[in-house]
Amino acid sequence: MPGHISPKSTYVTIFGALMVCTILTVIAAFINLGDLNFPVALTIAVFKATLVVLFFMHVMYGSKLTKLIVGTAFFFLGILLTLTMSDYLSRGWSTSPRGSTAAGAITSLTGPSTAGARPLEETPRNNPPK
Amino acid sequence: MPDGTIAAPEAHHGHHHPALQHHFQDLDQQHEASTLGMWLFLVTEVMFFGGLILAYTVYRIWYPTAWALGSEELNIYLGGFNTIVLIGSSLTMALAVRSAQTGAQRATVGWLLSTMALGLTFLVVKFFEYREKFQTGHVPGPNFRFEGPESPHVQIFFSLYFALTGVHALHMVIGVGLMTVITSMAYRKRFSPEWYTPVELGGLYWHFVDIVWIFLFPLLYLVDRSHHIL
Numbered sequence: 095m096p097g098h099i100s101p102k103s104t105y106v107t108i109f110g111a112l113m114v115c116t117i118l119t120v121i122a123a124f125i126n127l128g129d130l131n132f133p134v135a136l137t138i139a140v141f142k143a144t145l146v147v148l149f150f151m152h153v154m155y156g157s158k159l160t161k162l163i164v165g166t167a168f169f170f171l172g173i174l175l176t177l178t179m180s181d182y183l184s185r186g187w188s189t190s191p192r193g194s195t196a197a198g199a200i201t202s203l204t205g206p207s208t209a210g211a212r213p214l215e216e217t218p219r220n221n222p223p224k
Numbered sequence: 225m226p227d228g229t230i231a232a233p234e235a236h237h238g239h240h241h242p243a244l245q246h247h248f249q250d251l252d253q254q255h256e257a258s259t260l261g262m263w264l265f266l267v268t269e270v271m272f273f274g275g276l277i278l279a280y281t282v283y284r285i286w287y288p289t290a291w292a293l294g295s296e297e298l299n300i301y302l303g304g305f306n307t308i309v310l311i312g313s314s315l316t317m318a319l320a321v322r323s324a325q326t327g328a329q330r331a332t333v334g335w336l337l338s339t340m341a342l343g344l345t346f347l348v349v350k351f352f353e354y355r356e357k358f359q360t361g362h363v364p365g366p367n368f369r370f371e372g373p374e375s376p377h378v379q380i381f382f383s384l385y386f387a388l389t390g391v392h393a394l395h396m397v398i399g400v401g402l403m404t405v406i407t408s409m410a411y412r413k414r415f416s417p418e419w420y421t422p423v424e425l426g427g428l429y430w431h432f433v434d435i436v437w438i439f440l441f442p443l444l445y446l447v448d449r450s451h452h453i454l
Contacts, residue, residue, distance in 0.1 A: 097255065097424065099325045100318075109315040116307050116441075120300075123446035131450065132284070135442035143435045150318045150431045152424075157256060160263060167267040171274045175281070182282050 098155035243419040290377030295447030303445035313342035324420035
């Protein structure tokens with residue numbers, strides 16, 4: 095007989111926890127946490143997703159191989175998000191003592207910046223070596 | 225099939241479970257392989273939605289004001305109602321799998337029908353939300369209308385809103401289709417405590433689609449309800 099059979103009470107408890115977290119995420123959105131609103135919303139969502147994966151999707155009682163496969167999903171998602179955001183979030187940073195003047199020179203070369211493309215053109219670059 | 229004449233172990237063709245495929249040693253191994261295959265598919269789905277949410281994150285960091293303005297246009301009551309409906313459908317789906325595991329065949333059909341009803345409720349609410357967006361001119365394209373200097377960036381928000389919720393709704397439609405097939409199999413008493421793989425795998429898919437919505441609800445409907453940007 096394959097598969098672990100959870101008692102009904104487990105499923106009802108998890109459902110209740112998910113409902114409580116849904117209310118929490120709505121309440122948190124109406125409180126001014128400044129820049130923390132986005133991370134808080136994501137943290138609650140990750141917690142809810144973990145409950146669903148472990149109990150509704152039976153990974154808690156699954157084989158080690160199943161757990162490994164599930165882990166790869168989040169491992170590769172982590173690579174996708176971390177490497178991409180480390181690029182986009184660091185584009186305004188100076189990379190040399192002359193970084194700010196170099197960025198100004200590049201902007202004048204690439205023409206006037208438009209509002210839509212603005213974040214891309216803020217990319218600072220080093221002067222080429224002489 | 226010969227009945228009651230279980231002779232040598234190598235004569236395994238005669239008395240195995242009708243659902244057991246010949247290339248598996250037993251139902252446990254077959255069940256494990258099926259679950260793994262479904263999870264591998266779900267890994268690709270995680271990456272698919274992950275890419276869209278990555279695009280969402282980059283633009284949200286670039287245009288926080290537009291994101292706050294766009295999110296204000298979404299109906300938090302309809303979004304919240306749909307969140308409750310979808311989490312409820314995950315509960316009924318989990319109970320459908322449990323009924324199949326314990327051999328309660330009529331209960332399996334009942335829980336599957338409840339899951340489908342909740343899934344269809346979600347889609348009906350989504351239809352009315354979309355219709356409202358078409359009426360107010362919030363659909364990206366030549367007829368997009370939004371007052372103020374942030375209009376082009378709010379249009380990006382609505383592009384991602386329609387991409388994310390549209391692909392999610394497509395998954396819901398496919399899910400309801402899968403449930404129709406699984407429910408008809410359950411109605412014809414095809415499942416037993418020894419073999420209920422389609423219910424289990426259908427459940428995995430359904431719960432995954434629920435998880436996607438768990439992320440979409442706060443990301444789209446709850447961007448800046450405390451007005452710290454506006």
